[in-house]
Amino acid sequence: MILDLFTDYTLRTVALGVIALGITSGALGTFAVLRRQSLLGDAISHAALPGVALAFLLTGSKAPLVLVVGAALAGWIATLLITSIVRLSRIKYDTALGLILSVFFGVGLVLLTFVQRSGSASQAGLDQFLFGQAAALVEQDVVTMAVLGGLALLVMLLFWKEFKLVSFDADFGQSLGLGMRMVDVLLTSLLVVAIVIGLQTVGVVLMSAILVAPAAAARQWSNHLGRVVAIAGGFGALAGLAGALVSSRAAHIPTGPTIVLAAGLIVGMSLVFAPNRGLAWRSVRRWQNRQKLQVRIVLANLYALSQHHQNPHHPHPIATIVSASADQASVPFNLRVLADLGWVRETAPGTWALTEEGLTEARTELTPQNSY
Amino acid sequence: MFQLEIQLIAVVTAGACALLGSFLILRRVAMMSDVISHAILPGIVVAFFITEDLASPLLIIGAALTGVLTVALVEVLERTRLVREDAAMGFVFPVLFSIGVILIAQFAGEVHLDVDAVLLGELAFAPFNRFTWGGTDLGPQALWLMGGIFVVDILFVLLFFKELKLTTFDAGLASALGFMPAALHYGLMTLVSVTAVGAFDAVGSILVVALMIGPPAAAYLLTDRLGVLLVLSVGLGAASAVGGYWIARALDASIAGSMAGAIGLVFAFVFLAAPKRGVVAVLRRRRLQRWDVGQKMLTVHLLHHEGTPAEPRESRVAHLHEHVRWTPAFARGVVSRAERSGLVVRQDGTLHLTDVGRTVAQKAMVE
Numbered sequence: 001m002i003l004d005l006f007t008d009y010t011l012r013t014v015a016l017g018v019i020a021l022g023i024t025s026g027a028l029g030t031f032a033v034l035r036r037q038s039l040l041g042d043a044i045s046h047a048a049l050p051g052v053a054l055a056f057l058l059t060g061s062k063a064p065l066v067l068v069v070g071a072a073l074a075g076w077i078a079t080l081l082i083t084s085i086v087r088l089s090r091i092k093y094d095t096a097l098g099l100i101l102s103v104f105f106g107v108g109l110v111l112l113t114f115v116q117r118s119g120s121a122s123q124a125g126l127d128q129f130l131f132g133q134a135a136a137l138v139e140q141d142v143v144t145m146a147v148l149g150g151l152a153l154l155v156m157l158l159f160w161k162e163f164k165l166v167s168f169d170a171d172f173g174q175s176l177g178l179g180m181r182m183v184d185v186l187l188t189s190l191l192v193v194a195i196v197i198g199l200q201t202v203g204v205v206l207m208s209a210i211l212v213a214p215a216a217a218a219r220q221w222s223n224h225l226g227r228v229v230a231i232a233g234g235f236g237a238l239a240g241l242a243g244a245l246v247s248s249r250a251a252h253i254p255t256g257p258t259i260v261l262a263a264g265l266i267v268g269m270s271l272v273f274a275p276n277r278g279l280a281w282r283s284v285r286r287w288q289n290r291q292k293l294q295v296r297i298v299l300a301n302l303y304a305l306s307q308h309h310q311n312p313h314h315p316h317p318i319a320t321i322v323s324a325s326a327d328q329a330s331v332p333f334n335l336r337v338l339a340d341l342g343w344v345r346e347t348a349p350g351t352w353a354l355t356e357e358g359l360t361e362a363r364t365e366l367t368p369q370n371s372y
Numbered sequence: 373m374f375q376l377e378i379q380l381i382a383v384v385t386a387g388a389c390a391l392l393g394s395f396l397i398l399r400r401v402a403m404m405s406d407v408i409s410h411a412i413l414p415g416i417v418v419a420f421f422i423t424e425d426l427a428s429p430l431l432i433i434g435a436a437l438t439g440v441l442t443v444a445l446v447e448v449l450e451r452t453r454l455v456r457e458d459a460a461m462g463f464v465f466p467v468l469f470s471i472g473v474i475l476i477a478q479f480a481g482e483v484h485l486d487v488d489a490v491l492l493g494e495l496a497f498a499p500f501n502r503f504t505w506g507g508t509d510l511g512p513q514a515l516w517l518m519g520g521i522f523v524v525d526i527l528f529v530l531l532f533f534k535e536l537k538l539t540t541f542d543a544g545l546a547s548a549l550g551f552m553p554a555a556l557h558y559g560l561m562t563l564v565s566v567t568a569v570g571a572f573d574a575v576g577s578i579l580v581v582a583l584m585i586g587p588p589a590a591a592y593l594l595t596d597r598l599g600v601l602l603v604l605s606v607g608l609g610a611a612s613a614v615g616g617y618w619i620a621r622a623l624d625a626s627i628a629g630s631m632a633g634a635i636g637l638v639f640a641f642v643f644l645a646a647p648k649r650g651v652v653a654v655l656r657r658r659r660l661q662r663w664d665v666g667q668k669m670l671t672v673h674l675l676h677h678e679g680t681p682a683e684p685r686e687s688r689v690a691h692l693h694e695h696v697r698w699t700p701a702f703a704r705g706v707v708s709r710a711e712r713s714g715l716v717v718r719q720d721g722t723l724h725l726t727d728v729g730r731t732v733a734q735k736a737m738v739e
Contacts, residue, residue, distance in 0.1 A: 038462035039403050046578065088651050089643060094402040095589050099639060101406065102582030106632020113625040131473075205410060209466030216459045252477045257470030264467035271454050279452060 004248065011248045014134050017142040018240030018259060021201055021210065024149035025194040026236025028156065029211035030218065030229045031187055034167045038216075039094070040079070040188070042208035043101040045195045047078030049108025049204060052129050053115055064144040064200070067129075071196040072189075078104050079188050105204070132203030134244065134255035145197045152193045155186070156229075163187055164225055202256035213263035214239065220274035239263040294327060296365065298334040299343060301325055303362035306354055315353035377499040381514050382613035382631065385571045386583050388522040390609030391529060392564050393584030394602050397592060398540050403461060404443070404561065405584040409568040409577040411442040411465040413472030416569060421479065432569050439565025440558060442468060495574045495617075495627040514574055521570040528563055529602065532556065537598055575628040583609060586635035590642040593649045612638050666706035669696060671715055671733035674725050687722045 004011050032038055048071035055070025056062055078100050085096040128136065156163065162183045165173040174180045191211075198207050218232035243259030272279050301324045306312045322331045335352055338344040343358030354362065396402050415438030419431045442464060449460035498514040510516070529536065539546040539553040546553045564584075571580045587609035591601050615638075616631030623630065644651050673696055677686040686695055693703035707723065710716045715729035725733065 033456075033459045033462075036456055036458050038456070038458040039406075042403075042406065042462065085643065088654065089593060089649060091589055091592065092397070092400050092402070094400055095397045095585055095592075098402040098406055098581050098585040099589050099636075102578055103586065103632050103636035103639070105578050106582055106629040107636065109629030110620075110623065110625040110633055113623075113629070117624070205469055206466045209463045209470075212459050212462035213467075216455045216463060220454055254473060254477050257473040257477075260466045260470040261474070264463060264470075267455075267463060271449075271452065277454060279454075 004245075008248070010135075011244065013139055013142055014137050014248070014255065015241055015244040017137040017145055018134055018201060018244050018255070019237045020142065020146045020149050021194075021198045022214070022236030022238070022240035022259075023233040024145075024152055024236075025198055025207075025210045026214035026218070026232040026234070027153060027229045028190050028194045029236075030215040030225075030232045031163055031167055032191055033212055033215040033219065034225075038212045039097055039208070040082075041191065041195055041211040043082065043097045044075040044078060044192055045199060045204045045207035046101040046108075047104035048072070048075045048196055048199060049105055049129060050074050050111050051108075052199075053108055053111035056115055057111065057118070064141050067200075068144065068148065068196045071129075071199060072192050074104065075192040075195060076189060079192070128203070129199050130203055131254075132199065132201050132206060132256040134201045134259070135247070137201065141200065145201075148193055148197050152190045155190060159183065159186060167225075202259060206256050206260045209260045209263055210236065210239075213260070213267050217263075217267040217270035220270040220277045235263070235266050239266055294330055295334045295337050297327075298325060298331055299338055299358065299362050300366060302344065302352065302354055303359070303366065306359075312359050313353045313355070315347040315351040318350050318352060321352060374499045377512050377515060378495055378627070379614055379617050381498050381512065381518060381574055382495060382617055382627070383610045384515065384518045384522045385574050386587070386609035386613035386631070387606045388518060388525050388567050389571055389580060389583035390587040390605040391522075391525050391602060392560065392567055394588040394591070394598075394605045395536060395540060395560055396564065396584060397588045398598075398601075399557075402585050403458075405564065405568070406578075406581045407446070407461050407465040408439045408442060408561070408565050409572060409580040411468040412436075412438045412565055412569055412572075413469050413577075414438060414475060415441075417472045417475045421475075432566055435569035436562050436565045438468070439568065440562050443558065443561045494576075498574050518570050518574065521567050525563055525567060528559070532559075536560070540598075575631065579628045579632045582632040582635050583613075586632075586639050587612060590639045593642050593646040608638055609635075663706065663709055666698070666702065667710045667713070667715060668732065668736040670706055670710050670723075671725060671729045672736055674716065674723060675730060675733040675737075678725065684722060687724070689718065689721055689723060692723075 005015055006012070029041065032041055051070035051072070051074025052067050053070075054074070055066050059066050082093070082096045082100050085091050085099075086093050091099075162173070162178060165178065166180050166183045166187060170180045170184075173183070194211065195207055198210055202210055214232040214235035215228070217235050218228045221231050222228050239259050239262040242262040243255050246262075247253040247255040247258045270278070273281075275281060298321065302316065302321060303312075305316050305320065305324060306314050318332065318335070321335070322328045325331050335344060335346075338358065339346065343355055343361055344352050345355055347353050393402075393405060396405055412435040415434035415436075416431050419428065419434030423430050425431075446457065446460045446464055449455050449464070450457045499512040501513040503510045503513045503516050535546070535551050535556055538549070538551055539556050543553045568577065568580050568584075571583065575583065588601065588605040590608050591604035594604055595601050612634040613631055616634035617627055619625075619634055620627040620630035642650065645653075647653060670692075674687055677683045685691075689707060692698070692707065693700045696703070698706070707716070707718075710729070711718060714726055715732055716723045716725055718724075
């Protein structure tokens with residue numbers, strides 16, 4: 001299957017295209033996710049449609065670069081409108097997003113009907129922007145995607161410090177005299193680039209996932225911005241590659257949706273298995289904590305019982321210890337854990353006593369740490 | 373005849389969407405309309421495979437279930453605190469939509485259901501599916517379906533008006549009073565899903581978003597009362613639907629697209645020209661306030677130096693802008709306005725407060 005990548009020309013073209021897309025949108029999407037603008041990508045990708053249609057109507061060309069410029073302009077204007085609506089009225093951000101997204105898309109549909117009526121033979125490719133058609137990628141598309149994506153990533157590296165600042169503490173950046181508004185515009189413009197190079201491949205609806213999913217997954221694996229961006233790029237590439245390979249193998253499996261499913265799978269795996277943050281880790285840690293606490297409670301109970309005797313090492317039958325505990329079933333197990341630690345010992349079968357170390361441990365444990 | 377029917381379908385669809393959309397925008401979950409309208413696809417596809425009938429009620433049930441499932445999934449993801457709500461929304465709906473698309477592609481040869489239809493809808497064909505009963509033609513199926521959904525939506529809003537109002541504006545108080553905001557939220561989201569599936573047939577899933585968000589957003593700039601907002605949204609939605617239909621006729625273009633365009637126009641007009649909250653009104657108010665503050669500052673400045681040795685220097689018109697740090701143009705404007713409203717009088721190039729002006733200055737200083 002992997003070998004096909006080197007022998008099958010079409011598959012190689014498609015795979016290279018979606019990998020370029022995955023890296024670019026994964027890396028840039030990270031900033032959108034961190035800035036809680038995950039849905040902006042969805043809005044921009046829908047809003048790009050009228051730009052694509054208009055670019056075609058005006059130039060009559062469907063060269064990737066022409067359409068990409070049209071899409072980028074429309075996406076950029078849409079973003080500008082969204083921020084102006086929020087700034088100039090009491091309309092909330094989510095409402096502005098949905099409004100601009102759907103109205104631009106509607107206008108795009110109207111323009112598409114004009115395109116279809118113009119009846120030129122070359123209009124066939126425009127539908128790609130709606131649903132995406134990765135399988136139709138040709139070398140020229142891939143070169144455009146790789147060059148634009150590479151440029152966007154280069155700009156990201158050049159302005160790394162500024163982007164980091166605007167993502168985590170824009171107010172502080174502003175107070176340092178850095179034009180955060182300009183940085184914001186630049187970052188959003190890069191996002192627009194990432195989106196428009198993806199439209200042809202995965203379409204307007206699924207673009208959002210290609211931006212958000214790798215970033216959301218990568219976030220689970222690290223707390224370090226540089227690493228998260230790198231991992232997100234890697235996940236994006238992985239999802240793209242998986243989508244291209246699977247859909248080339250099975251009949252009737254479109255590439256775009258397969259990429260999205262792969263990305264969704266990566267998110268699911270990351271949420272469960274990522275070290276430290278993942279859900280599996282979390283429940284293991286919770287279980288361990290509970291275990292530790294249970295063991296301590298048994299030690300404390302044994303200590304409390306021993307206080308009734310002159311000799312603190314007085315042995316107690318297990319039934320007595322059990323009756324003093326809330327969680328009774330685990331007492332024998334916990335006693336054995338304590339014995340392994342050297343804090344208790346079994347003086348006779350079924351009878352347990354504190355050791356010297358156990359007594360010290362119980363005393364330090366039960367002495368109030370902060371005295372008032 | 374068909375023309376009238378198409379417009380009727382458009383009006384009830386727009387009305388149903390705008391009614392529920394009002395609550396979505398007030399609850400700041402407007403993008404849920406986008407999420408739900410896409411995520412219900414797999415539910416529709418599965419139900420369609422079972423019934424092979426696009427008008428079957430099972431489709432609505434399937435869609436409603438998937439919609440509620442989506443809302444729950446987003447909530448569960450957010451609860452883990454590993455992803456934020458917007459990110460969860462951003463990838464959950466494309467994943468579900470992808471499952472739907474792959475399902476359709478798998479059985480593409482066998483069933484008639486394509487992604488184009490789901491995404492874009494085609495209102496012009498809606499009247500062709502007739503609803504007949506005992507041999508009598510009772511009108512288009514879509515009209516009955518959407519009309520029914522609209523009635524259910526209206527009943528829901530009327531029955532739970534008080535509860536909806538409270539949970540929308542003060543969820544904390546609502547739950548303290550025992551109103552179960554979560555249950556109401558899921559009820560609302562179920563109806564949003566049902567309405568979205570009813571509407572996508574006519575206008576497609578993306579323009580459902582326009583119908584749900586656009587008219588309420590415009591109405592939100594026109595009123596502060598919930599009841600008025602609901603009625604206005606439905607009215608604006610219906611008007612844009614009819615307007616959009618005629619635009620589509622005139623341009624010979626997509627009806628759904630034109631409706632979204634009409635909604636955009638209505639919103640743009642309201643956004644600019646709304647009496648109190650429109651951009652023009654806001655900017656005008658800001659400008660008036662600027663002049664007003666300027667005049668007050670002028671009177672205070674004059675009062676401050678009145679009777680002091682510096683008075684002749686500080687009250688000269690030609691150099692006023694240097695003392696109060698205004699641009700010369702703004703200073704000229706303020707002076708001429710203050711003269712016209714009788715706050716100051718000009719004598720030999722210096723300004724003097726009138727009695728009215730003195731009162732204004734004293735009041736301004738107390739404020």
